[in-house]
Amino acid sequence: MTAIDTLTPDAIAARLSGRPEERAAFVREAADAGVAEAQAVYGQMLLDGTGVAAERQAALGWFVKAAAQHHVMALNMVGRCYDLGWGTAVDKARAAECYRIAAERGLDWAMYNYATLLALGEGVAEDKPAALALLEKVAAMDSGLASAKAINFVGSFAEDGWACERDLARAAACYATAAEGGDFRGCFNHARMLGAAGEIEMALAWLKQAGARGNVAFLAKAEAWLAASDIPAFRTAGVAALREGRHADRHPRRA
Numbered sequence: 001m002t003a004i005d006t007l008t009p010d011a012i013a014a015r016l017s018g019r020p021e022e023r024a025a026f027v028r029e030a031a032d033a034g035v036a037e038a039q040a041v042y043g044q045m046l047l048d049g050t051g052v053a054a055e056r057q058a059a060l061g062w063f064v065k066a067a068a069q070h071h072v073m074a075l076n077m078v079g080r081c082y083d084l085g086w087g088t089a090v091d092k093a094r095a096a097e098c099y100r101i102a103a104e105r106g107l108d109w110a111m112y113n114y115a116t117l118l119a120l121g122e123g124v125a126e127d128k129p130a131a132l133a134l135l136e137k138v139a140a141m142d143s144g145l146a147s148a149k150a151i152n153f154v155g156s157f158a159e160d161g162w163a164c165e166r167d168l169a170r171a172a173a174c175y176a177t178a179a180e181g182g183d184f185r186g187c188f189n190h191a192r193m194l195g196a197a198g199e200i201e202m203a204l205a206w207l208k209q210a211g212a213r214g215n216v217a218f219l220a221k222a223e224a225w226l227a228a229s230d231i232p233a234f235r236t237a238g239v240a241a242l243r244e245g246r247h248a249d250r251h252p253r254r255a
Contacts, residue, residue: 091123188207
């Protein structure tokens with residue numbers, strides 16, 4: 001039995017209610033004691049720089065330790081590290097394998113991530129029908145942001161006619177749902193559709209949301225697209241709305 005095992009729920013809550021540095025120290029203590037959930041959480045803290053200095057290579061090490069104890073989200077995060085080169089060289093094949101295993105265990109985020117690689121043919125043979133099936137499964141789970149992101153991707157399939165009939169009405173409906181669910185890509189795609197329909201004011205509001213929620217790489221691409229848009233208002237007010245949302249920074253940036 002470790003010192004962690006002797007703590008009451010109230011004592012644990014008290015340890016987790018302090019400053020970020022204190023919470024990180026307590027989670028590290030539990031991680032060192034072999035608690036898989038703590039190892040996964042501490043890995044995320046290291047990845048984000050929450051309460052500790054950001055250290056992606058160390059984060060990957062903790063995710064690996066938790067994954068070895070069959071922690072499914074940690075396995076997904078090992079995949080993310082190899083997918084995006086966080087603390088290691090990019091290895092799409094290894095990322096796909098991590099996602100596949102975690103997806104088979106029912107993790108919504110892993111299903112979404114694996115579907116993305118299947119759709120793009122990265123690290124695995126391209127299989128858009130299989131990707132769409134996985135995305136629709138995640139969308140139906142109604143599990144929060146993962147489902148919202150999956151719904152947005154289903155919208156992209158419908159808009160582009162990937163593995164299904166091209167259906168702009170379905171795409172627009174998916175984007176609206178994804179935007180309401182908090183996905184920044186959904187916010188931007190919903191704004192695109194609204195702008196094309198002449199609903200400029202509504203589109204600008206969603207562009208502001210996209211700016212507040214989106215990550216740096218996405219926002220650079222989004223701003224370039226708006227600046228070259230055939231819709232005059234997007235080239236001016238649209239860019240301004242995106243920037244306004246970005247500077248407001250009301251929401252955490254997500255990959």
